[in-house]
Amino acid sequence: MQPDPLINTVLSEKSWLTSQPTATDLWQTALSLGYPAALWRLPNRADKHLIVSLDTVLPRVSVDLEELPAGFAISPFDNLDFGPDSPARTLFLRADIHATFGEQGGKIVETANDPAVNRFWQAVAEQPTAERPASLLLTDLPDPNAQADYIHRVAQAVEAMQRGEFRKVVLSRTKRVEFSEAPDAVALFDTLCDTYPTAFISAVSLPERGQIWMSATPERLVSQNADGLFRTLSLAGTQSATDANGVAKRPAEAMWSQKEIEEQALVSRYIIECFKKIRLREYLEEGPKTIVAGNLMHLGTQFTVDTQAVHYPQLGTVMLRLLHPTSAVCGMPRDRAFNFIRRHETHDREFYAGFLGPVNIGSTEEQPATDLFVHIRCMKLEGRVATLIAGAGLTEDSVPEREWQETEMKCQTLLAVLSKP
Structure with a gap:
């Protein structure tokens, strides 16, 4: 550095x-x-x-x-x-x-x-003393065709995979809500921090675009600290973290379908293939195991590399270029899935499913480190309107109606916070 x-x-x-x-x-x-x-x-x-x-x-x-x-x-x-x-x-x-x-x-x-x-x-x-606003009213801005359109696109993807065009693809959709007045982004950020202690919480203001992007993402893409310890995470599969009665489930109680297990294995396999491309053999693989991320559970496997021991200080940059966009937000093979997304999604993902995070940031107590995360569980604020974006990983065994429900659950990660008084 x-x-x-x-x-x-x-x-x-x-x-x-x-x-x-x-x-x-x-x-x-x-x-x-x-x-x-x-x-x-x-x-x-x-x-x-x-x-x-x-x-x-x-x-x-x-x-x-x-x-x-x-x-x-x-x-x-x-x-x-x-x-x-x-x-x-x-x-x-x-x-x-x-x-x-x-x-x-x-x-x-x-x-x-x-x-x-x-x-x-x-x-x-x-600057005038900032006062936290009173509770804001939240109004849904429904799209009457959203569910039917998404289910149709999922069905198209399933048919393409059954024809052997690709093995996995992630299709996303949007959901829009409107506040009674422009919300306080810092207040929302603090609430996200309190609600999701295990997630990476962020708010990024981009005045040139008139946007504020906020997220509570569980997915680490690339981290590398001052001691040269590199980490990445393969994450896939989604289920509610509570049972039908609203009681929190223990991770050990999570039951995963064959489709979800295979989907997560594809993501892990892709990371290992990236290691093979650069002839890296010395890595620690932990998982898969159930990871709780707020109101949801996922299957995850963490990979760790001591870059000093393997004499590869630039591993973070190399792996970032190989990994993005990961199969967890794009698909496999990557280029074919990417092209399918471009042809079939009707919205611009913008920064959704990109990556974000601090680069070479330290403090008086800590040495500089880099921590980049996959930008999911996110929303775009433009004035009073919030656009939430969520996706579902599809394989040839996907059931379109269930994939719609998965995107609804993911939207609730942020909606649950936006709705708090």
């Missing part, structure tokens, strides 16, 4: 009392100035991070995890080839201002040597 010449060593660190600027203050200031911002919390962690980029138009980058400065990456799904010779499509928010919030208060690290930093803090000081 090489330091960016445009980013200086930490200029200052400031601790504040609880009465001093909050995440909401910084977020709202970034919005008012038109600066992109990202807010996130890693799985099973209490500390939250917020960065603000001083680029009003974000750079598109070719992802090289070893060379990028500290920041936050968000990539669209349609980013099949993103090597150095391909068009750059991944948006990158540099950590020009980086704040951390924990149980003991917060710390801010200003990393950009730019007059705009001072203007930002002046705007924070002038």
Whole structure:
């Protein structure tokens, strides 16, 4: 990891009392100035991070995890080839201002040597005290043809797989709801953190697009820490985490169908094939086992590699380019499934099923690390309207009506939070 010449060593660190600027203050200031911002919390962690980029138009980058400065990456799904010779499509928010919030208060690290930093803090000081809004009314914006259209497309996919055109494909759909007024993204973020402690929670503001993307994803794509420990996760299969009476099920009680077991095995097999392509044999495979992700359960297998032991420091970048988009959000073979999705989905996935997360981000207590996740269980906020996107993994044994129900369950991951008072 090489330091960016445009980013200086930490200029200052400031601790504040609880009465001093909050995440909401910084977020709202970034919005008012038109600066992109990202807010996130890693799985099973209490500390939250917020960065603000001083680029009003974000750079598109070719992802090289070893060379990028500290920041936050968000990539669209349609980013099949993103090597150095391909068009750059991944948006990158540099950590020009980086704040951390924990149980003991917060710390801010200003990393950009730019007059705009001072203007930002002046705007924070002038920002009115943020007040959490009262409960918002949520109205469904139904599409009367949505269910029939989705079931029809699933049936088309099943027929194509039975003809041997491909083995698996993931088809997604949208669901739109409207708030009585524009929601407080930081308040929604905090509720997601409380509701889904094992998920990666994020809110990314993209002023140039007029969008805020929020997610509670359980699927780790690529992680690599300062000690060189690389991790990735194969995730597939979905069922409710509660029984018919609403009582939480224990992971050991989960029953998986042959279709779900085979679907998850395909994802794991693809990761192993990627390892074989780069002649990597030394890896730890744990699973498959049932993973609880909020109101849902999945089958997952974790793969771990000690990149220092195998002398492969660039493994994170190499595997990211091989894995995205994974068979868990695209299909197998990848190119055929990708083309089927392009022909049959009626919406633009945008950043759904892409990847996102902090790159080379550390804190005063921790060394820099990269943690990228598959962007699922997500929604796009545009003013008062939220568009949720959910998909289902299909094989030749899929039952179209059941796949529709699976997407409904996945939408509930966020709807359950949006509906909270």
